[in-house]
Amino acid sequence: MQALAGLKVGFIGGGAMGGALATGLVRSGRVAPEQVLVSDVCAERLAELSRVLGIKTLSDNRFLAREADIIVLAVKPDQIRPVLEEIADLVHPGQTLISIAAGVPLAELQRWVGKAVPVVRVMPNTPALVGEGASAYVLGSHAGSRDAGRAEALLSAVGRVVRVAKEELLDAVTGLSGSGPAYIYLVIEALAEGGVRMGLSWRDALLLAAQTVLGAAKMVLVSEEHPSVLKDRVMTPAGTTVEGLFVLEERGVRAAFIEAVKAAALRAEAIRLGRNGKGGKD
Numbered sequence: 001m002q003a004l005a006g007l008k009v010g011f012i013g014g015g016a017m018g019g020a021l022a023t024g025l026v027r028s029g030r031v032a033p034e035q036v037l038v039s040d041v042c043a044e045r046l047a048e049l050s051r052v053l054g055i056k057t058l059s060d061n062r063f064l065a066r067e068a069d070i071i072v073l074a075v076k077p078d079q080i081r082p083v084l085e086e087i088a089d090l091v092h093p094g095q096t097l098i099s100i101a102a103g104v105p106l107a108e109l110q111r112w113v114g115k116a117v118p119v120v121r122v123m124p125n126t127p128a129l130v131g132e133g134a135s136a137y138v139l140g141s142h143a144g145s146r147d148a149g150r151a152e153a154l155l156s157a158v159g160r161v162v163r164v165a166k167e168e169l170l171d172a173v174t175g176l177s178g179s180g181p182a183y184i185y186l187v188i189e190a191l192a193e194g195g196v197r198m199g200l201s202w203r204d205a206l207l208l209a210a211q212t213v214l215g216a217a218k219m220v221l222v223s224e225e226h227p228s229v230l231k232d233r234v235m236t237p238a239g240t241t242v243e244g245l246f247v248l249e250e251r252g253v254r255a256a257f258i259e260a261v262k263a264a265a266l267r268a269e270a271i272r273l274g275r276n277g278k279g280g281k282d
């Protein structure tokens with residue numbers, strides 16, 4: 001991909017999300033393994049990423065900050081400030097800083113780095129690991145089209161990406177697609193348990209449940225039809241599907257998902273506004 005050609009992409013934090021992005025990026029083939037660096041405080045994690053991906057790993061965030069053109073901050077939200085302050089004197093306007101931390105506002109990121117460097121805030125999700133991520137981003141005040149191009153190139157290599165008009169919308173994104181994979185794992189587990197309850201082996205039931213979710217998602221993306229139209233095509237009058245759907249509506253599953261997204265989005269907002277009443281930022 002042109003926007004990443006010849007650039008080095010460095011991840012500070014190679015955990016669940018940073019590791020997923022680095023892995024998805026290398027596996028996409030859009031960058032060579034030599035273009036990707038990961039620094040982390042956990043030696044075992046670094047050894048694993050280096051062994052599996054053939055990328056350069058290091059325990060020195062400052063070395064990474066000197067080497068990388070795109071620096072992805074992928075530590076827990078409460079580690080973002082110390083990490084930014086650690087590298088602040090090294091970063092320069094030729095670089096693009098990307099923060100994936102939930103609820104850490106652009107204004108704070110910019111203040112902690114303390115100079116006019118481009119910052120982009122991104123909310124990705126873990127299916128980036130398998131090239132099926134869903135991400136949204138917003139540009140900070142010093143970021144421009146070059147930085148948007150870099151962010152889009154990176155995120156589109158590992159899935160789909162949208163740009164949101166204002167930072168507050170990243171709270172909604174966090175509640176929907178950032179946290180969303182966990183909701184869908186719950187759905188898959190529950191569907192499979194339903195299959196087991198009706199006599200299927202767990203192995204068969206899990207495969208059928210997961211493939212059904214994958215297939216339905218693909219239908220929505222490929223057909224571009226409204227989900228209700230696709231739903232109607234599955235329903236036979238007085239058939240089986242309408243009986244199942246009736247139970248889901250009766251139990252309030254639709255409202256439960258709407259409320260789940262809202263609750264997670266409000267939590268992201270509370271973290272962003274510093275009203276973090278739960279003893280941690282993540």
Ligand SMILES: NC(=O)C1=CN([C@@H]2O[C@H](COP(=O)(O)OP(=O)(O)OC[C@H]3O[C@@H](n4cnc5c(N)ncnc54)[C@H](O)[C@@H]3O)[C@@H](O)[C@H]2O)C=CC1
Binds near residue numbers: 042074
């Ligand atoms: N896990 C998820 O589904 C998503 C996470 N995020 C965001 O991604 C960020 C990372 O979250 P996870 O990957 O889930 O956490 P994690 O705990 O799996 O990964 C964090 C990594 O940072 C490393 N680390 C800690 N301090 C460090 C330091 N000073 N320098 C370098 N590395 C350091 C840890 O050893 C660990 O490997 C968070 O800010 C979170 O809000 C965003 C979207 C989705």
Ligand SMILES: O=C(O)[C@@H]1CCC=N1
Binds near residue numbers: 102174178179282
């Ligand atoms: O649960 C969390 O706070 C993070 C952000 C989105 C997904 N995981």
